[in-house]
Amino acid sequence: MALRTDALFREDSYLREAEAEVLAVSERGGVILDRTIFYATSGGQPGDTGTMVFADGTVVPIAATVTGETKDEIIHVPAEGAAVPLVGSRVKLAIDWPRRFNLMRMHTACHLVSVICPFPITGASVAEDDSRIDLDIPDTSYTKELVSERLMDLVRGDHPVFTRWITDEELAANPGLVKSKNVRPPSGTGRIRLVCIGENAVVDSQPCGGTHVARTGEIGEIHIGKIEKKGRENRRYRLRFGPVVAG
Numbered sequence: 001m002a003l004r005t006d007a008l009f010r011e012d013s014y015l016r017e018a019e020a021e022v023l024a025v026s027e028r029g030g031v032i033l034d035r036t037i038f039y040a041t042s043g044g045q046p047g048d049t050g051t052m053v054f055a056d057g058t059v060v061p062i063a064a065t066v067t068g069e070t071k072d073e074i075i076h077v078p079a080e081g082a083a084v085p086l087v088g089s090r091v092k093l094a095i096d097w098p099r100r101f102n103l104m105r106m107h108t109a110c111h112l113v114s115v116i117c118p119f120p121i122t123g124a125s126v127a128e129d130d131s132r133i134d135l136d137i138p139d140t141s142y143t144k145e146l147v148s149e150r151l152m153d154l155v156r157g158d159h160p161v162f163t164r165w166i167t168d169e170e171l172a173a174n175p176g177l178v179k180s181k182n183v184r185p186p187s188g189t190g191r192i193r194l195v196c197i198g199e200n201a202v203v204d205s206q207p208c209g210g211t212h213v214a215r216t217g218e219i220g221e222i223h224i225g226k227i228e229k230k231g232r233e234n235r236r237y238r239l240r241f242g243p244v245v246a247g
């Protein structure tokens with residue numbers, strides 16, 4: 001039977017620490033809790049790493065976080081050879097915050113690229129220092145200089161980023177909200193999480209389950225480092241932190 005973990009990061013992506021109860025430990029040592037601040041690998045964003053402290057003070061590094069049988073079951077994967085907690089015991093959690101914050105900045109920047117380049121997204125992957133977003137883009141005017149400049153305009157605009165839940169019916173009535181060509185947001189659960197940017201979502205809104213910064217200004221200096229040709233019309237835009245490097 002699939003277990004259910006309350007995903008605290010979905011309501012507050014800035015939680016760095018929390019306490020939880022151990023619901024189960026899998027045969028392979030994966031720890032399932034009643035609640036967590038650890039984001040599980042999904043939608044192109046890697047899962048969190050960090051530490052879990054047992055009631056007796058044992059500190060265990062968490063090397064990865066993944067989903068189990070369902071998206072609601074979040075599995076904390078301890079480092080190789082680490083101890084596992086007792087079912088029913090309480091543990092203290094802390095995520096690797098500098099890493100997660102960089103992932104939040106990168107992930108939010110990916111949303112901005114999809115606003116600047118309004119074309120179907122065929123793939124995306126977020127990493128701490130280099131993210132990519134693949135688009136079917138027939139227009140060659142979206143150069144790295146142009147996209148970088150517009151990105152920084154949106155960063156400097158310091159627009160609010162917030163979530164809103166809508167129903168399956170509302171999403172069906174607004175098909176333009178979905179920008180992924182191949183990935184459909186999960187429907188059938190009755191509600192879908194929309195990530196909105198700008199006052200009243202004037203900049204953007206799209207279904208997403210990831211973690212984002214609260215204001216675009218927190219992304220900081222960022223640019224398109226490279227554009228790679230992946231197909232006749234498919235281009236891979238690579239995001240890097242820092243100012244544009246000439247040449």
Ligand SMILES: [Zn+2]
Pocket residue numbers: 107108111195208209210211212
């Ligand atoms: Zn997102």
